[in-house]
Amino acid sequence: xxxxxxxxxxxxxxxxxxxxxxxxxxxxxxxxxxxxxxxxxxxxxxxxxxxxxxxxxxxxxxxxxxxxxxxxxxxxxxxxxxxxxxxxxxxxxxxxxxxxxxxxxxxxxxxxxxxxxxxxxxxxxxxxxxxxxxxxxxxxxxxxxxxxxxxxxxxxxxxxxxxxxxxxxxxxxxxxxxxxxxxxxxxxxxxxxxxxxxxxxxxxxxxxxxxxxxxxxxxxxxxxxxxxxxxxxxxxxxxxxxxxxxxxxxxxxxxxxxxxxxxxxxxxxxxxxxxxxxxxxxxxxxxxxxxxxxxxxxxxxxxxxxxxxxxxxxxxxxxxxxxxxxxxxxxxxxxxxxxxxxxxxxxxxxxxxxxxxxxxxxxxxxxxxxxxxxxxxxxxxxxxxxxxxxxxxxxxxxxxxxxxxxxxxxxxxxxxxxxxxxxxxxxxxxxxxxxxxxxxxxxxxxxxxxxxxxxxxxxxxxxxxxxxxxxxxxxxxxxxxxxxxxxxxxxxxxxxxxxxxxxxxxxxxxxxxxxxxxxxxxxxxxxxxxxxxxxxxxxxxxxxxxxxxxxxxxxxxxxxxxxxxxxxxxxxxxxxxxxxxxxxxxxxxxxxxxxxxxxxxxxxxxxxxxxxxxxxxxxxxxxxxxxxxxxxxxxxxxxxxxxxxxxxxxxxxxxxxxxxxxxxxxxxxxxxxxxxx
Ligand code: 5U1
Numbered sequence: 233x234x235x236x237x238x239x240x241x242x243x244x245x246x247x248x249x250x251x252x253x254x255x256x257x258x259x260x261x262x263x264x265x266x267x268x269x270x271x272x273x274x275x276x277x278x279x280x281x282x283x284x285x286x287x288x289x290x291x292x293x294x295x296x297x298x299x300x301x302x303x304x305x306x307x308x309x310x311x312x313x314x315x316x317x318x319x320x321x322x323x324x325x326x327x328x329x330x331x332x333x334x335x336x337x338x339x340x341x342x343x344x345x346x347x348x349x350x351x352x353x354x355x356x357x358x359x360x361x362x363x364x365x366x367x368x369x370x371x372x373x374x375x376x377x378x379x380x381x382x383x384x385x386x387x388x389x390x391x392x393x394x395x396x397x398x399x400x401x402x403x404x405x406x407x408x409x410x411x412x413x414x415x416x417x418x419x420x421x422x423x424x425x426x427x428x429x430x431x432x433x434x435x436x437x438x439x440x441x442x443x444x445x446x447x448x449x450x451x452x453x454x455x456x457x458x459x460x461x462x463x464x465x466x467x468x469x470x471x472x473x474x475x476x477x478x479x480x481x482x483x484x485x486x487x488x489x490x491x492x493x494x495x496x497x498x499x500x501x502x503x504x505x506x507x508x509x510x511x512x513x514x515x516x517x518x519x520x521x522x523x524x525x526x527x528x529x530x531x532x533x534x535x536x537x538x539x540x541x542x543x544x545x546x547x548x549x550x551x552x553x554x555x556x557x558x559x560x561x562x563x564x565x566x567x568x569x570x571x572x573x574x575x576x577x578x579x580x581x582x583x584x585x586x587x588x589x590x591x592x593x594x595x596x597x598x599x600x601x602x603x604x605x606x607x608x609x610x611x612x613x614x615x616x617x618x619x620x621x622x623x624x625x626x627x628x629x630x631x632x633x634x635x636x637x638x639x640x641x642x643x644x645x646x647x648x649x650x651x652x653x654x655x656x657x658x659x660x661x662x663x664x665x666x667x668x669x670x671x672x673x674x675x676x677x678x679x680x681x682x683x684x685x686x687x688x689x690x691x692x693x694x695x696x697x698x699x700x701x702x703x704x705x706x707x708x709x710x711x712x713x714x715x716x717x718x719x720x721x722x723x724x725x726x727x728x729x730x731x732x733x734x735x736x737x738x739x740x741x742x743x744x745x746x747x748x749x750x751x752x753x754x755x756x757x758x759x760x761x762x763x764x765x766x767x768x769x770x771x772x773x774x775x776x777x778x779x780x781x782x783x784x785x786x787x788x789x790x791x792x793x794x795x796x797x798x799x800x801x802x803x804x805x806x807x808x809x810x811x812x813x814x815x816x817x818x819x820x821x822x823x824x825x826x827x828x829x830x831x832x833x834x835x836x837x838x839x840x841x842x843x844x845x846x847x848x849x850x851x852x853x854x855x856x857x858x859x860x861x862x863x864x865x866x867x868x869x870x871x872x873x874x875x876x877x878x879x880x881x882x883x884x885x886x887x888x889x890x891x892x893x894x895x896x897x898x899x900x901x902x903x904x905x906x907x908x909x
Contacts, residue, residue: 236285244288247278251294252398252490259394259492292369292397297390302451306383309374311362312409312469317379317545318355318528318552324507330551331503334531334540337548341539347502349532351479352509353465353494354524355552358415359444362468363389368404370397375447379545385447389414391456400490409468410491416442417521419869420459426885437616437629438559439523461522464491478532496520499532510553517555518870526554559618559628560593562586564611567598567642571650573678573895574758575665579604579642581615581627589619596625599893601644602662608632610639650674663892670710670808677703679756683711687762688754689746689821692739693732701725711754712815714740744820748774751823755813758799761897763840763877767791768800775813779804790906791899835864836907840876842867843891846884848901859908871896879904 251274257265264271275295282289289296321327334348360376373389374382389395392414399408416424416439424442425435436442446458464486467475476482483493500509506529513520513527531537531549540548566582579598586593596617598604607630609615614634619625644664648655653668670676680699684691694714702708707721717740722733746754753765760768771789772778781804786797803809842865848856856879857867871878871890878891878898891898 236288240281240285241288244278244281244285247274247281248290248293250274251278252396252400255294255393255396256400256490260400260487260490262495294397296397297393298456299387299390299452302453303387304450306385306448306450308377308381309372309384310381311374311377311379312364312407314545315360315362315376315379315382315411315468316466316542316547316550318550319543319546320526320552320554322554324510327506327510327551327553328503331506334548337540338536343536343539345536347505348536350500350506350529351483351497351532352500352506352527352529353497354513354520354522355526355528355554356413356415356463356494357438357440357523357525358413359440359447361385361389361412361414361447361462363395363410363412365399365405365408365410367406368399368402370395383448387452388447388449388455391452392460392462394462394492396490398490401488403473403489405470405472407469407471408473409470410464410486411466411468412462412464412491414443414447414460414462415439415522416446416458416460418523419521421523422886424459426883429885430883462492463494465493465497465528475534477534479530479534479537480532500529506553514555524555525558526552528552556588556590558589559616560586560588561614561631562593562617564609564613564615564627566611567604567609569645569649571648571666571672571674571678573675573682573756575648575667575669575672575675577644577648577655577664577666578893581609581617583615583617586617588617588625591619593617593619593625596627597893598627598642599889600662601642601657601664604642610635610641612636612639648672648674673703676709680708680711680714682756683754684714684743685754688750689743690750691736691743693736694739698725698728698736701728710812710815712812712819715744715816715819715821744822746821746823748823751775751816751821752778755803755809757803759796759897760800761877763837763897764791764796766836775817779810779813791903793900793903835862837877838864840865841874842877842879843869843871843875843887844879844881845871845887846881848881850901850905856904860904863907 254265254271254274257263278293279295282293282295321330331348335345338345338348362374362376362382363370364372370390372384373386374384376382390397418439421436421439421442428435436445442458443460446455446460449455465483467482476485480499483497486493496513498509500506510527513524517524529551531540537547537549542548563584564581565584567579568582569577570580571577579601581596581598583594583596598609607627609627609630612635614631616628616631617625618628644655644657646655647653648666648668651666651668651672651674653666653672655664656667657664666672666675668675670679677699680703681696683689684694684699705725707717708714717737719733719737722728722736723730749762749765749769752760752768753762767790768778772781781801783794783797783801786792786800787794792800837860842860844853844856844867860867868875871887871894873894875891875896878888878896879901880888880898881901888898
């Protein structure tokens with residue numbers, strides 16, 4: 233007789249069922265039944281009972297996900313039914329051909345249809361796996377391998393919370409083989425790499441390698457630390473369960489049994505339906521929380537699938553429609569340095585042109601010298617470049633086996649490549665800077681572009697090209713020179729019609745009437761964005777007291793910390809900057825002093841797009857998001873050119889870095905707290 237009191241036995245059973253129900257709601261329905269703390273409490277309660285009565289532990293208990301004994305090898309396992317692969321199409325023409333061939337074959341099999349029904353879903357960039365359930369319990373899981381035989385990764389698959397250890401709905405078919413794709417969500421991938429970087433450990437090149445690498449761990453405790461997830465999409469062998477009559481019913485059955493399926497899966501009709509689905513997913517791709525490399529279409533009807541059959545290992549009833557490759561191989565011809573508005577030198581790889589992500593790429597950013605050194609990029613190296621969406625192309629990694637003999641390392645120039653001034657790189661900063669300031673024409677051009685931009689002086693028609701011409705012709709050295717331009721000077725520039733020149737001069741004239749915050753923002757003081765400009769303007773009311781303010785005065789302004797105060801102070805102490813301001817005012821730039829106080833109901837972050845990154849200490853992300861929204865902000869997940877402000881907590885990584893590269897204003901958590909208070 234067991235010594236376990238029946239109340240504990242029953243309690244353990246109730247808890248296990250409850251936790252499975254919570255898991256189902258969370259992973260399959262995407263609709264958590266209870267908050268995380270309640271879930272954790274139930275798991276801890278079950279763990280406590282099992283610790284007291286180990287004989288109550290069952291292999292399918294939700295507490296038994298991570299084994300403690302590392303494996304010594306990966307056993308080979310034979311799939312009950314072969315794992316299929318997919319043929320690909322790369323264009324709408326090829327897709328149309330495929331759909332036509334499907335219709336012709338169905339015709340020949342006396343299953344004529346006007347249009348074929350397909351189930352479409354994104355094609356995940358992960359690792360395909362096959363799981364066997366016996367009597368409703370998960371017993372073996374394997375990689376795809378060669379399609380017939382894979383490696384036993386049961387111990388690692390058990391650690392993935394979305395893998396049911398027992399089928400839902402009390403189903404207990406004799407044997408079931410379920411197929412799906414393990415993936416690492418983008419956010420988890422970035423966070424994982426960021427941590428690895430901080431610890432000086434190896435990073436993963438992409439989420440696919442991250443998923444595959446994580447599944448090939450001998451110690452499941454390592455896999456358990458990786459943020460893995462899974463979508464299921466197919467059945468292999470199926471004993472004791474009737475196979476559904478269509479792919480859409482199959483997906484519904486999988487969900488019923490507790491398997492997570494892709495929420496983007498859709499039933500569509502015909503070639504045009506496929507194409508519309510493809511276009512839509514392609515557009516939506518950047519917003520999906522996981523990486524995909526195309527979409528998969530599967531003929532919906534099982535009867536039609538059977539009639540279509542297979543060619544070698546690929547079914548004729550399914551096809552992958554691949555997106556243009558986002559990564560390609562090419563050669564680094566040279567590395568040059570671009571100089572930005574703040575003098576930052578950005579190393580840029582000049583590449584052998586290569587078609588990637590749908591465009592020809594001949595330049596890729598290397599971000600900064602730390603990055604060049606970490607990736608060990610040398611001249612003549614063969615590299616992988618990546619262009620995802622409209623993100624600036626970047627060098628992902630070097631292929632060392634392709635390195636030519638004597639490939640030269642990249643050296644940070646000691647002199648600015650544009651103006652010849654010294655280049656400085658402080659210990660604390662990854663960024664190297666030209667110290668030439670506005671003497672440097674590259675910085676001057678960038679500063680003038682910023683000055684003329686929409687949120688600054690808003691000078692219509694004064695774009696990058698015209699500014700380049702004006703600076704190169706030495707007609708403009710400072711922003712004040714813009715207001716001294718004569719019509720003949722502008723009209724005399726190459727490809728500039730008199731009418732366009734007159735329009736630019738009109739726009740310059742109109743821009744003279746501005747506001748104090750816009751004027752401050754237009755000056756391009758380091759780390760002084762729109763919000764800080766607004767705060768400085770409200771606090772000081774006019775230019776004279778701001779120019780005379782000490783750092784102590786400045787830090788008393790909301791959003792201004794010691795670093796920003798230092799930048800503001802240094803800017804106004806510089807005689808050259810004082811002269812430019814005096815010249816601008818003399819040439820007619822003006823604004824009503826003492827800005828009207830913010831009207832009641834006007835929110836301080838109205839219309840601003842804000843991104844939170846890193847770990848906040850005073851509140852959760854959700855609270856911070858709610859507070860920011862209450863201040864009028866739109867809170868988004870990723871940094872782009874349309875981001876106005878990034879708020880960085882502890883250990884902020886790639887998003888903060890990107891914000892820096894794009895010149896986006898960044899605040900600490902303290903600055904946010906000041907605004908809230
Ligand atoms: N989304 C999805 N990926 N994928 C891969 N569905 C899908 N189906 C596959 C494969 C190899 O094979 C089916 C034909 C079973």
